[in-house]
Amino acid sequence: MFASITLLAGVDGQDNNFGELIPASLAGYVYEDANNDGIFQITETGIVGATVTLTGTDDLGQAVNVNTTTVAGGGYAFDNLRPGTYTINESQPSGYLDGKDTQGTPGTGTAGNDVFASIALAAGVDGQDNNFGELIPASLAGYVYEDANNDGIFQITETGIVGATVTLTGTDDLGQAVSVNGTTVAGGGYAFDNLRPGTYTINESQPSGIWTARTRRARRARARRATTCLRRSPWRPASMARTTTSANSSRRAWQATCTRTPTTTECSRSLRRALSGPR
Numbered sequence: 001m002f003a004s005i006t007l008l009a010g011v012d013g014q015d016n017n018f019g020e021l022i023p024a025s026l027a028g029y030v031y032e033d034a035n036n037d038g039i040f041q042i043t044e045t046g047i048v049g050a051t052v053t054l055t056g057t058d059d060l061g062q063a064v065n066v067n068t069t070t071v072a073g074g075g076y077a078f079d080n081l082r083p084g085t086y087t088i089n090e091s092q093p094s095g096y097l098d099g100k101d102t103q104g105t106p107g108t109g110t111a112g113n114d115v116f117a118s119i120a121l122a123a124g125v126d127g128q129d130n131n132f133g134e135l136i137p138a139s140l141a142g143y144v145y146e147d148a149n150n151d152g153i154f155q156i157t158e159t160g161i162v163g164a165t166v167t168l169t170g171t172d173d174l175g176q177a178v179s180v181n182g183t184t185v186a187g188g189g190y191a192f193d194n195l196r197p198g199t200y201t202i203n204e205s206q207p208s209g210i211w212t213a214r215t216r217r218a219r220r221a222r223a224r225r226a227t228t229c230l231r232r233s234p235w236r237p238a239s240m241a242r243t244t245t246s247a248n249s250s251r252r253a254w255q256a257t258c259t260r261t262p263t264t265t266e267c268s269r270s271l272r273r274a275l276s277g278p279r
């Protein structure tokens with residue numbers, strides 16, 4: 001508006017112009033960065049419902065503070081902006097691990113974690129692809145189990161071992177060291193959840209009282225011979241008085257299978273092994 005213009009005779013007033021601004025905008029995506037490269041590939045998936053906030057000051061010195069949420073495809077946009085200096089913040093969406101953020105156009109801001117700060121935005125500029133990548137958590141899992149037939153496969157007829165310690169170590173994609181202990185639950189399962197991409201090692205701590213199937217068979221055979229000695233030989237060492245109840249009940253079972261009298265040499269050797277072997 002140009003008000004109260006006094007116009008004299010013969011004057012040709014000129015260039016009383018009204019300048020207007022083409023609105024500017026800032027836009028981008030929040031997405032699942034499946035390959036963690038910071039680029040929203042066409043094969044990757046947008047995240048719907050993530051909150052993105054625009055703050056800043058426009059060319060009139062007015063404060064701007066607007067929230068929006070991502071729509072289908074993961075896109076967000078702040079339209080109809082005056083020229084100004086703006087900051088875009090992402091609120092980390094729940095259920096995702098923080099991924100890489102990549103500033104698009106006009107590219108005049110400073111990229112930080114979940115933020116593109118102090119973007120200088122001119123009139124008519126449509127800033128695009130200011131993108132926030134997120135990661136779907138990964139996991140590693142397995143079982144500790146009694147491999148009854150010693151074939152390395154956990155058959156449905158076999159039994160999981162509860163309470164075994166399993167350790168995860170490694171380095172994630174941020175270069176951070178990872179070291180976590182886990183314990184097997186009912187059924188023998190263990191799981192390390194909520195992992196970032198990285199390189200990991202899983203170690204099992206050998207559960208006490210567990211042997212391979214071959215070791216177990218060999219131990220039973222030795223124990224059978226030793227029991228035969230105890231039953232049929234006059235040689236009964238005093239140390240046998242210290243055997244456990246469990247060993248005594250096992251001995252009764254073994255006695256039922258004894259078929260011959262061992263030699264003296266075999267007897268003493270077997271007894272030594274049985275008494276000093278693993279329990």
Ligand SMILES: [Ca+2]
Nearest residue numbers: 033037039041
């Ligand atoms: Ca990607």
Ligand SMILES: [Ca+2]
Nearest residue numbers: 092098099114
């Ligand atoms: Ca993020």
Ligand SMILES: [Ca+2]
Nearest residue numbers: 147151153155
């Ligand atoms: Ca098996």
